[in-house]
Amino acid sequence: MANKIQNSYVIEVDSLCVEINQTSVLKSLSFSVARGEIYALLGGNGAGKSTTLKTILGFHVPSSGKLKIDGQDVYSELDTVRQKTAYLPENATLYPHLSAIENIEYFLSLAEIAKSNEEIEGALTRVALQSAAWRRPLDSYSKGMRQKTAIALALLRSAPIFLLDEPTSGLDPVAIDEFNQLVSELAGSGASILMVTHDVYGACQVANRIGLLRNGELVGEFEAEQPEKIDTQAVHAAFAQVQTRVTAK
Amino acid sequence: MRGISAFQVTCVFKDEWRYWLRSKLAITVLAIGSLLTFASVAMTAIYMHDLAHQRHAMQHASEQAFVEQPDRHPHRMVHYGHYAFKTPPPLSLLDPGVDAYTGNAIFLEGHRQNSATFAEQRQSTGLTKLGSLAPAFIGQVLAPLMLILIGYSMMSRERESQTLAFLVAQGTSIFTLILGKGLALGSVAGLILLPLASAALFAMSQGESLVIAFSFVGAYGLYLGFWVLLGLLVSTLASTSRASFTLLVVAWIILCVAMPRVASTTASAVAPSVGKLETDFMVINELRKLGDGHNANDPAFKKLKQSLLEKYKVDKVEALPINFRGVVASQSEGQLTQVLNRFAHQQMTQELQQVRIARQFGWASPKVALHALSMVLSGTSLETHHRFLTETEALRFNFVQSLNQAHVEQLSYQDDINRNKGDEAWQKARVDASNWQMIQGFEFTIDNVKTRLVRGQTGLVQLTLWVLVLLVLIRWAGRRAL
Numbered sequence: 139m140a141n142k143i144q145n146s147y148v149i150e151v152d153s154l155c156v157e158i159n160q161t162s163v164l165k166s167l168s169f170s171v172a173r174g175e176i177y178a179l180l181g182g183n184g185a186g187k188s189t190t191l192k193t194i195l196g197f198h199v200p201s202s203g204k205l206k207i208d209g210q211d212v213y214s215e216l217d218t219v220r221q222k223t224a225y226l227p228e229n230a231t232l233y234p235h236l237s238a239i240e241n242i243e244y245f246l247s248l249a250e251i252a253k254s255n256e257e258i259e260g261a262l263t264r265v266a267l268q269s270a271a272w273r274r275p276l277d278s279y280s281k282g283m284r285q286k287t288a289i290a291l292a293l294l295r296s297a298p299i300f301l302l303d304e305p306t307s308g309l310d311p312v313a314i315d316e317f318n319q320l321v322s323e324l325a326g327s328g329a330s331i332l333m334v335t336h337d338v339y340g341a342c343q344v345a346n347r348i349g350l351l352r353n354g355e356l357v358g359e360f361e362a363e364q365p366e367k368i369d370t371q372a373v374h375a376a377f378a379q380v381q382t383r384v385t386a387k
Numbered sequence: 388m389r390g391i392s393a394f395q396v397t398c399v400f401k402d403e404w405r406y407w408l409r410s411k412l413a414i415t416v417l418a419i420g421s422l423l424t425f426a427s428v429a430m431t432a433i434y435m436h437d438l439a440h441q442r443h444a445m446q447h448a449s450e451q452a453f454v455e456q457p458d459r460h461p462h463r464m465v466h467y468g469h470y471a472f473k474t475p476p477p478l479s480l481l482d483p484g485v486d487a488y489t490g491n492a493i494f495l496e497g498h499r500q501n502s503a504t505f506a507e508q509r510q511s512t513g514l515t516k517l518g519s520l521a522p523a524f525i526g527q528v529l530a531p532l533m534l535i536l537i538g539y540s541m542m543s544r545e546r547e548s549q550t551l552a553f554l555v556a557q558g559t560s561i562f563t564l565i566l567g568k569g570l571a572l573g574s575v576a577g578l579i580l581l582p583l584a585s586a587a588l589f590a591m592s593q594g595e596s597l598v599i600a601f602s603f604v605g606a607y608g609l610y611l612g613f614w615v616l617l618g619l620l621v622s623t624l625a626s627t628s629r630a631s632f633t634l635l636v637v638a639w640i641i642l643c644v645a646m647p648r649v650a651s652t653t654a655s656a657v658a659p660s661v662g663k664l665e666t667d668f669m670v671i672n673e674l675r676k677l678g679d680g681h682n683a684n685d686p687a688f689k690k691l692k693q694s695l696l697e698k699y700k701v702d703k704v705e706a707l708p709i710n711f712r713g714v715v716a717s718q719s720e721g722q723l724t725q726v727l728n729r730f731a732h733q734q735m736t737q738e739l740q741q742v743r744i745a746r747q748f749g750w751a752s753p754k755v756a757l758h759a760l761s762m763v764l765s766g767t768s769l770e771t772h773h774r775f776l777t778e779t780e781a782l783r784f785n786f787v788q789s790l791n792q793a794h795v796e797q798l799s800y801q802d803d804i805n806r807n808k809g810d811e812a813w814q815k816a817r818v819d820a821s822n823w824q825m826i827q828g829f830e831f832t833i834d835n836v837k838t839r840l841v842r843g844q845t846g847l848v849q850l851t852l853w854v855l856v857l858l859v860l861i862r863w864a865g866r867r868a869l
Contacts, residue, residue: 192552192869195552195555195556197552197555197869217558220555220556220557220558221557221558223556224557225552225553225556225557227549227552227553228549229549231548231549231550232548232550232553233402233406233548233550234548235405235406235409235410236405244398244402245553245554245557247394247395247398248395248398248399248554248557248559248563249557249558249559250392250394250395288553295557301556
């Protein structure tokens with residue numbers, strides 16, 4: 139299902155084809171994410187979710203198709219595009235031997251961004267990471283706490299686009315709620331969020347739009363003006379149908 | 388690919404050091420490694436410094452003992468003999484090379500070419516015979532292991548914790564990471580190299596040239612640079628730190644432990660040399676054909692006797708104006724030395740052939756390349772030892788023939804053959820002690836700078852090539868790191 143490319147879209151994926159080791163992983167994939175929108179790309183294992191994110195980040199080179207971030211071609215403006223995106227990999231552990239503050243300082247210094255201690259502490263407060271943990275090494279953190287640290291870093295980088303890879307996988311329900319709230323706040327402040335997940339209910343809770351991915355193709359799209367108004371049953375049924383086809387195949 | 392910024396590289400460099408300082412393993416390895424290297428350099432430096440002084444003193448004492456001998460029969464002095472010592476070259480404090488096995492002193496006497504003696508490894512007891520902890524051994528074998536233990540996970544742990552994708556996604560180039568981490572591990576290599584560089588400075592104060600000292604430290608720098616690059620390459624390609632560690636240890640075993648043995652075994656198989664016992668028997672057989680130089684009536688000297696009688700137009704040796712027994716001794720020594728030199732030359736050629744074959748394995752192992760280069764530059768290689776043997780043999784031959792000449796010219800044949808007929812005859816069969824003076828002034832000097840550099844150029848090319856190959860591979864690996 140192709141989306142019409144509009145200028146207001148921050149992420150524009152048009153007829154994207156990616157081959158890895160001579161296997162077609164993404165097949166003419168098209169979708170777009172508008173400013174302030176949360177788009178969830180839903181799919182089972184091997185559907186091409188992570189490949190989509192990695193292609194947007196420039197880790198994979200498409201064989202054909204167009205890919206633009208904030209109006210700029212990803213491959214000719216890779217550095218600029220990467221500065222505008224905040225990527226949160228699945229199981230982002232950051233550096234376990236460093237504290238949250240040290241991790242943030244290090245990543246910011248590599249991005250050549252200067253932030254004061256107050257600004258760093260402000261970001262950590264905003265993501266609701268307990269202050270007692272700020273100076274503890276991350277090897278004592280839960281996954282949720284590491285996610286918060288990574289989001290605080292993204293906030294400090296003032297990235298307008300967030301690419302989240304299975305962000306709630308392995309989080310407890312409370313942490314998932316906190317995370318969803320944070321993501322909603324980010325979208326409310328104008329950030330565009332593309333998350334890939336296989337969690338149907340989680341996606342329905344937080345996303346404005348859900349794209350259903352199967353074997354590298356977008357096979358369905360569900361949309362609502364407000365999150366939680368997407369028809370969860372319909373999405374679940376469609377997802378189950380897609381999964382059955384994949385299994386049968 | 389985003390450009391590499393010096394600021395970012397510095398950040399990565401500092402973070403790597405912060406990681407090591409917080410990691411107990413890295414800091415323990417670094418502490419033990421530094422301590423071991425400093426201790427080894429200090430101990431070897433003291434030992435070699437003492438040895439150099441001791442050898443100077445012993446050379447002097449040996450010469451004094453010889454020249455202070457009273458008037459004697461010249462042939463007694465031929466058998467009294469004399470020691471020639473090889474003073475250890477300044478850089479032998481870092482790499483004793485073949486000297487530890489071949490020996491540094493030779494007893495010079497008539498009719499024999501003795502082997503060098505006082506080899507450290509032969510004199511030592513127990514397990515030290517298996518090899519001492521010389522700085523060269525630490526630099527060639529243990530330092531790479533230290534670098535592996537410290538740096539095996541440099542890039543792989545970034546991949547394992549997904550920080551690699553995280554960093555690249557925020558715009559940091561992989562090559563910034565590789566360069567920063569490479570420089571960090573390079574600084575560890577620098578710390579390991581520091582005692583060697585200090586010792587090389589000390590060697591300069593002992594007379595070593597700046598070019599050689601710089602080349603020596605540079606060669607070790609290139610070698611450790613190879614291990615830094617190999618660590619980077621493997622940890623960039625390996626999917627896990629465990630895999631990276633395993634691969635690096637396997638590489639260390641192959642390159643540092645197995646390959647040098649393969650090199651020497653192959654050299655022995657391709658260019659086999661005759662054993663000492665077998666050679667000794669062959670030498671004895673050859674010498675038997677020459678006749679006994681102590682016996683002027685030996686049939687082997689009949690021709691000599693005849694030619695002298697004809698030359699001086701006399702009918703018996705007693706009428707010759709020279710001492711026939713001295714002439715026999717001199718001719719016998721000359722013929723015997725030719726035979727001995729022929730066997731010695733064969734032996735040296737075989738040994739050199741083996742060494743050259745073994746050195747070709749420097750294309751297969753940088754450890755083999757450095758091992759040869761280190762010995763050549765420090766002046767403790769087989770070539771230098773062969774020159775010591777050649778020079779001491781020349782010294783031996785000259786002193787024996789000088790004594791034989793005194794025997795010919797300064798001692799009458801009559802007095803010589805009657806020397807055992809009482810005290811007075813014994814006293815008459817002597818030459819003046821001033822003849823012993825020709826022994827003085829032997830000093831073995833190290834090969835000059837040019838010779839050592841020329842000999843070491845293959846090793847240097849081999850090491851440089853290893854480093855260049857790894858640089859190309861790292862460039863390739865960096866592009867497929869994600």
